[in-house]
Amino acid sequence: MGKDLKRDITINDESGRPLLAADVFGMSIKFLVDDMLNNAGKGIDGGTIDVTVHETGSEHTLREIRPASGGDWGSIMVDKEFENLLIHIVGRTVFEKFKHEEKEDWLDMQREFESRKRETTVDSESIVGMRIPASLIDLYNKHSQRDLCTSLASSQYAGLIELKRDKMKISNKVFVQLFDASVTKTVGHLKSVLSDGSLKDVRILLMVGGYSESPVLQRAVSEALPGTEVLIPAGASSVVLRGALIYGHNLSSISERILKFTHGTAYTPFFIEGIHPRSKRFKEKDGNQKIMLFKIYALERDREDPVYIDDDECFKIGELEIEFDEESNTSKRKVSLSMLFGGTEIMVEVEDICTGKKKITTIDFLG
Known part of the structure; x- marks a missing residue:
């Protein structure tokens, strides 16, 4: 393929949308370079311990039953x-x-x-x-x-x-x-996760990533979880990469996931005295506009739902703008916003109900 790669060649994403190959490769290279620069000196095989729970399904698929959690104890x-x-x-x-x-x-x-x-x-x-x-x-x-x-x-x-x-x-x-602090944090978190009554049937722990190859960590985990079979595959440091490649070729290999974040969009309700703080109050000059901007926010799923977008730990992940053919009274204009989850990125669609005009964008997970 490399010999025939040209500037106008396109490839399709998982939704069938055509993308310029040069843009995809350029974005990928930029992400890798940024990641290497941002993480320079932070350890050769990364710094986090991530624990997630899956169960096997039919036809060699996986169903996530607990989202990834952990910390920088790796x-x-x-x-x-x-x-x-x-x-x-x-x-x-x-x-x-x-x-x-x-x-x-x-x-x-x-x-x-x-x-x-x-x-x-x-x-x-x-x-x-x-x-x-x-x-x-x-x-x-x-x-x-x-x-x-x-x-x-x-x-x-x-x-x-x-x-x-x-x-x-x-x-x-x-x-x-030198391993004591890391091992203590890791084992403590594993015990905390597995103490959940809904996970009482978990009998196998699969350790992957470069740190999993450490005999010190392997022994600590095995001793802490005597009733659990600990498996470390050959080439554990490259397993995550190989898994990503498999998933890229077969998106159905993961049949179900649990969202780590709650997602929503910013909106402006009518001010109610005694409920909304006066500091949040503002008045529009008029009710007509030609453009409507949707700002998409996220919050960790185990947090209480935010009331305002500037609440602690609520953060913006993207935005989508739709332009009306002519000025319209916003209070009477109906616009539908939908978000599609399940792929490697979130697909967001806005539709003007009056005209049927649609605008679509995607939000990735690269930060």
């Missing part, structure tokens, strides 16, 4: 603990200078730490070895006027962390402690 939390360990060893000033001035060495160090995270086990008495960049050692020696090896030998980490040339040897005990 790999990024372990990475942060590693940063704190380095700060305790070399000091915050040296560490920050190293991160900003020696970015390539810092990235290499993160990659090596990522590898060690996926290898280290709880019971092992072995030493976790990592290369420490010469640039970091030089910065410390220059700033503190002391040798880093000597400083470690006389610190709280004496006998637990040792430095020989450019090799840092960390005791397994110290390394596993």
Whole structure:
């Protein structure tokens, strides 16, 4: 296909709507670049733990029975603990200078730490070895006027962390402690989700994503949920990507979902004294207009329904404008707004009942 790709080639989305291939690829590349820039330095395999519950249906389909929930307790939390360990060893000033001035060495160090995270086990008495960049050692020696090896030998980490040339040897005990906060949060949330009486029949837990490959996390989850079978597929770090590709080719693979958010549109009711605050009151100059603008808002589904669009945690996700053929009295004009859920984006349609004129737009989930 790549040899024949031209500017005017179109592809269809799940609703059959034709889109310019160049626009789709351009948007995808922009999202990936923005995501990499926004998440630079936040951990190589992401930072969130997301828990959702599905049941299998007929013909290899899935039905969601609990929407995704969780928090930023994943790999990024372990990475942060590693940063704190380095700060305790070399000091915050040296560490920050190293991160900003020696970015390539810092990235290499993160990659090596990522590898060690996926290898280290709880019971092992072995030493976790990592290369420490010469640039970091030089910065410390220059700033503190002391040798880093000597400083470690006389610190709280004496006998637990040792430095020989450019090799840092960390005791397994110290390394596993870097997981403590993340594991505690993750296990606690899993227990909370599964304590729901409607989920008493859940017997299998499927762990995916790069962090799932950590033996430390695997053991903690298995011990916390003794009656649940824990499955980690081969290549767990790429399972989410492969699942997205499967879903893209077969949208019916997920037969039912539960919305994570409540959706609605802003509107302007008549002011009622004693019910609406005076700060929200305003008066229109006249009742005629040629354009009607619909603003679409969302709120997490477990929150109380908002009264006003500027209420806490209520946020705008898109808007749609319809133009009338001629000026009309708004109070007498009937306009229908509908939202279609179930695909990879929300489809919003506005129809002028008087003329049958329609306007359609979509709202994606890219933020």
